[in-house]
Amino acid sequence: MSKVVLTLGDDVSTDVIYPGRYMATVLPTETPQFAFADDAEFNAKLTAKHVPPGSVVVAGKNFGCGSSREQAVSTLNGHELMIVAKGFARIFLQNAVNLGLRLVEAPEIEAAEGEELEIAADAVVNTTTGKRFRRLPLPPARAAIVAAGGLIPYTRKRLLEGTRA
Amino acid sequence: MGKTVVEKILARAAGRGAVTAGDVVEPAADLAMSHENAALVINQFLEIYQGTGLEPRIWDPSKVAIIFDHRVPAESPKTATNQKKVREFVRANGITKFHDIRGDLGGICHQVLPENGYVRPGAVVLGTDSHTTSHGALGAFAFGIGATEMASVWALGIALNVEVPGTIKVIVRGHLRRMVGPKDVILHLVGRLTAEGANFKVLEFHGDTIDAMPTSGRLVLCNMSVEAGATSGIVPADDETLRYLREEAHVEDVLHPVRPDADAVYERMVEIDATALEPQVACPHAVDNVHSIGDVEGTRVHQIVIGSCTNGRLDDLELAAGILRGHKVAEGVRMLVFPASGRIYTQALLKGYIADFVQAGAVVMNPGCGPCLGVHEGALGDGEVALSTTNRNFKGRMGNPKSEVYLCSPAVAAASALTGTISDPRHVMAEIGAAR
Numbered sequence: 001m002s003k004v005v006l007t008l009g010d011d012v013s014t015d016v017i018y019p020g021r022y023m024a025t026v027l028p029t030e031t032p033q034f035a036f037a038d039d040a041e042f043n044a045k046l047t048a049k050h051v052p053p054g055s056v057v058v059a060g061k062n063f064g065c066g067s068s069r070e071q072a073v074s075t076l077n078g079h080e081l082m083i084v085a086k087g088f089a090r091i092f093l094q095n096a097v098n099l100g101l102r103l104v105e106a107p108e109i110e111a112a113e114g115e116e117l118e119i120a121a122d123a124v125v126n127t128t129t130g131k132r133f134r135r136l137p138l139p140p141a142r143a144a145i146v147a148a149g150g151l152i153p154y155t156r157k158r159l160l161e162g163t164r165a
Numbered sequence: 166m167g168k169t170v171v172e173k174i175l176a177r178a179a180g181r182g183a184v185t186a187g188d189v190v191e192p193a194a195d196l197a198m199s200h201e202n203a204a205l206v207i208n209q210f211l212e213i214y215q216g217t218g219l220e221p222r223i224w225d226p227s228k229v230a231i232i233f234d235h236r237v238p239a240e241s242p243k244t245a246t247n248q249k250k251v252r253e254f255v256r257a258n259g260i261t262k263f264h265d266i267r268g269d270l271g272g273i274c275h276q277v278l279p280e281n282g283y284v285r286p287g288a289v290v291l292g293t294d295s296h297t298t299s300h301g302a303l304g305a306f307a308f309g310i311g312a313t314e315m316a317s318v319w320a321l322g323i324a325l326n327v328e329v330p331g332t333i334k335v336i337v338r339g340h341l342r343r344m345v346g347p348k349d350v351i352l353h354l355v356g357r358l359t360a361e362g363a364n365f366k367v368l369e370f371h372g373d374t375i376d377a378m379p380t381s382g383r384l385v386l387c388n389m390s391v392e393a394g395a396t397s398g399i400v401p402a403d404d405e406t407l408r409y410l411r412e413e414a415h416v417e418d419v420l421h422p423v424r425p426d427a428d429a430v431y432e433r434m435v436e437i438d439a440t441a442l443e444p445q446v447a448c449p450h451a452v453d454n455v456h457s458i459g460d461v462e463g464t465r466v467h468q469i470v471i472g473s474c475t476n477g478r479l480d481d482l483e484l485a486a487g488i489l490r491g492h493k494v495a496e497g498v499r500m501l502v503f504p505a506s507g508r509i510y511t512q513a514l515l516k517g518y519i520a521d522f523v524q525a526g527a528v529v530m531n532p533g534c535g536p537c538l539g540v541h542e543g544a545l546g547d548g549e550v551a552l553s554t555t556n557r558n559f560k561g562r563m564g565n566p567k568s569e570v571y572l573c574s575p576a577v578a579a580a581s582a583l584t585g586t587i588s589d590p591r592h593v594m595a596e597i598g599a600a601r
Contacts, residue, residue: 010360010361011360011361011451011453013557013559013560015538015557015559015560015561015562016559016560016561019539019561019564019566020538020539020540020561020562020564021538021539021540021564023202023235023236023538023540024201024236024240024241024243024244024247024540025243026204026205026208026247027205027208038561038566062360062361062364062394065360065361065394066295066557066559067294067295067538068292068293068294068295068297068309068310068311069202069311070202070205070311070312070313073311087361087364089361089364089394090364090365090394090396091295091309091310091311094310094311094314095311095313095314098311098313098314099311099313139189139328140189141189141326141327141328142326144326145325145326150313151313151314151317152209152212152213152313152316154317154325155213155316155317155320155321155325156213156214156215156216156217158321158325159213159214159217159219159320160217160219163321163323164224164320164321164322164323165193165194165224165225165321165322165323
C-alpha cells in the first residue's frame with residue numbers, strides 16, 4: 001500500500017521537478033535536496049524526511065516533459081518516490097527506466113492527497129475510493145533494462161557479451 | 166510499403182533491410198554529443214566498467230562531441246571543477262570534437278554542431294540535451310537522451326532498445342507574411358499539437374514554405390519540435406541542405422541525403438497555411454499556450470532576451486538589429502542579446518549588428534545557454550515578465566518561479582524592446598517609418 005503525498009496536473013516539466021538553476025549539481029547523492037525546489041512546502045517535507053519511502057506522486061499526462069536532465073530522475077529516486085501518471089514524456093520515461101525509478105502509467109488514474117494506492121501488475125487500485133484503474137505495461141524493449149536492474153548493469157552485460165558497433 | 170525518413174535512417178543504422186514504426190532496433194551512433202553534463206556521463210561510463218576487468222574505452226572518440234555552453238564562463242567553482250574534469254577526460258580519450266570556452270570556436274551545441282559540419286543527412290545523432298532535435302534540420306535523425314544512456318553509447322557505440330517512431334507529416338504551404346518567420350510557424354504548430362501531441366513521434370516537415378526556408382530557419386522548427394513532445398523533427402535533406410553543408414559548414418565529403426518514399430506511411434498529417442499566419446506568442450507557463458500577437462499586445466515586459474539555440478543565428482540578429490538600429494530600448498526594459506556561437510558573434514560584429522544592439526541599449530552577452538534556463542545571468546525579479554526568443558517558458562524556467570516568460574520571434578522581441586510592451590513588429594515599424 002502506498003500513500004499519495006502530492007498530486008499534480010498535466011505537463012509537469014523537468015523545470016518543476018528539478019529547476020535548471022541547480023543543474024551544476026549532478027551527483028545522485030546530492031540532487032535529492034532540490035526535488036520540487038520551487039514548491040517550498042513539499043521540498044521541505046522531503047528534505048526533512050517527513051515523506052516515507054515508497055510514497056506516491058500522482059500526475060496527469062506528459063509528466064517530465066522538457067529537458068533531458070537526469071537529475072529529474074535521480075532527485076526522485078533519492079526520496080524513493082513512485083510516480084503514478086496518466087502518461088510520461090519520452091526522455092523522462094527512458095531516464096526513469098535507465099535509473100530504476102518506479103513509474104506506473106495509468107491513463108485514467110484518479111487519486112487525491114492522503115489516499116492509498118495498491119499497485120498490481122495490470123492495475124492500480126485506489127483503496128480509499130475503491131476505484132480500479134488499468135495500468136499500461138512497459139514496452140518489452142524497456143522491460144529488458146528493468147529486468148537487468150537498470151541501464152548500467154544491462155550495458156555491462158552487453159559489453160561482456162561483445163556487443164559493440 | 167513506402168518508408169518515412171526515420172524508418173530509412175534507422176534501417177541503415179541498424180543494418181537491417183527495412184524497419185517499420187514500432188520495431189525495436191539498436192542503431193549505430195554517428196554522433197554522440199554532450200555539454201557540461203558530460204561530467205555525469207563520465208561517472209556513469211566508468212561505472213559501467215566496474216568489475217568487468219575491461220579498460221574503459223570510448224567506442225569511437227571521433228564520433229563524440231563535447232561542447233561547453235550551459236554555464237560559460239563557469240558561474241561557480243562546482244561548474245568550473247566539472248568542466249576541468251571533462252577537459253581532462255577529453256584529452257585522455259582523444260576526443261577531437263571538443264569546443265571549450267572560446268570566443269572563436271565556442272558556442273551553443275546546437276549551432277556549433279551544424280556550423281562545423283558534424284551533422285550529416287541520414288545520420289543518427291544522439292545528444293544529452295532535449296533540443297538535440299535541432300539537427301533534424303539537416304536531414305538527420307537526432308534525439309535527446311539522458312546521461313546514463315549516453316554512457317552506454319560511449320561504451321557500445323549503439324543506442325539500445327530504440328523504438329522506431331511513427332511519423333507525423335507536417336505540410337507548410339505559402340509565403341510567410343512580412344515579420345512572420347520560422348519561429349511563428351513552430352509556435353503555431355506546438356499550440357495546435359499540444360505539449361504532448363507528438364510524444365514518441367517524429368515530425369517530418371514538407372511543403373513549399375519549408376523548401377524556400379534556409380537551414381537557419383529549419384533549425385528553429387526542429388529545435389522546438391521537442392516542445393510538442395517529438396522524439397525528433399526532420400526536414401528531409403534537399404538542395405538547401407547541401408548548399409548549407411558545402412558553403413557554410415565547408416563539408417567536402419560525399420553526402421547521402423535521405424528522402425521519404427512517395428507512399429510512406431504517416432500516422433497523421435497536419436497542414437499549415439503560412440500565408441494566414443500572424444506573429445505568435447507562447448504565454449506563461451506552457452509552450453503550447455500559444456496566441457496570435459493581437460491577443461497579448463500591450464502586455465508590459467521587463468526583460469527582452471534575443472538568442473539561444475532557437476533564435477541566436479545571424480538572420481535572427483540581422484532582423485532584430487534592423488528594427489533597433491537608430492532607436493533606444495524603452496526605459497525600464499533590460500535587453501539581453503546572446504548570439505548562438507562565436508562564429509555568429511564575429512559575423513554580427515563585422516556586419517555592425519553588435520554595435521546596433523549596444524547603441525540601442527542592449528547588453529550583448531557571450532554565446533551560451535545561460536538566461537534561457539535560469540542557470541547563469543539574466544534572472545528575473547519577483548513579478549517580472551520576460552519576452553524571449555528562447556524555447557521554454559515553464560514556471561521557474563528563467564530562474565524565478567515568481568516570474569513569467571513569453572516566447573516569440575526575434576522580430577516581436579526587438580519591436581517590443583522599443584515599446585516596453587509586447588508589440589506587433591509591423592505596427593512598430595510603421596510608426597518608426599512615420600517618425601522618420
